[in-house]
Amino acid sequence: xxxxxxxxxxxxxxxxxxxxxxxxxxxxxxxxxxxxxxxxxxxxxxxxxxxxxxxxxxxxxxxxxxxxxxxxxxxxxxxxxxxxxxxxxxxxxxxxxxxxxxxxxxxxxxxxxxxxxxxxxxxxxxxxxxxxxxxxxxxxxxxxxxxx
Numbered sequence: 001x002x003x004x005x006x007x008x009x010x011x012x013x014x015x016x017x018x019x020x021x022x023x024x025x026x027x028x029x030x031x032x033x034x035x036x037x038x039x040x041x042x043x044x045x046x047x048x049x050x051x052x053x054x055x056x057x058x059x060x061x062x063x064x065x066x067x068x069x070x071x072x073x074x075x076x077x078x079x080x081x082x083x084x085x086x087x088x089x090x091x092x093x094x095x096x097x098x099x100x101x102x103x104x105x106x107x108x109x110x111x112x113x114x115x116x117x118x119x120x121x122x123x124x125x126x127x128x129x130x131x132x133x134x135x136x137x138x139x140x141x142x143x144x145x146x147x148x
Contacts, residue, residue, distance in 0.1 A: 002085045007037040007078060008063075012044045015054070022054070026061050037081065038063040041074050100128065104135070 001007050006029065010022055022038075029036065038058050040051070051067065058065040068074035084091070105119045122131055 001037075001078070001082055004034040005037070005081065005085060006033045006035075007039050007081065009039045009041070009074065010054075011041045012047050012050050015050055016044065022057065026057070026063070036061070036063045037066055037077075039066050039068060039074055039077060041071065042067055042069050100132070104128075104131065107135075 008022070008025055008029075015022065038054065040054060042051070044050070055065055057063075066077055068077060101123065104123075105116055108114050108119050108122075109116060126134065
């Protein structure tokens, strides 16, 4: 796929018949590439045993395991890897808001029962400053000076 990236394609149906093939291919690769993708086409009825086996192989050989359920999906994965080959990592990383309100909304909506509307209601009821204090206050320890 590129100077530092390679992909090995393997059909589970082929792997059933020739289980040594992937070992031979990985041995030939050695440590040539920074990113090695093991792209598996799941084309058999009961793939669990083979996927588990290939997951172990991928971990031991420092490969990224990608499962595709159709040849078209496998092709899309390869296209995507190729398209982002020379792009910086921040292009695909999640973009987070820098302002406090957006960060607070992201933080509170992690709780399953809280949605963005609830956060807006809390903000309008308590205000940003009071809500900040309510969120952070339980974690602040205040030392009490006791009379001896």
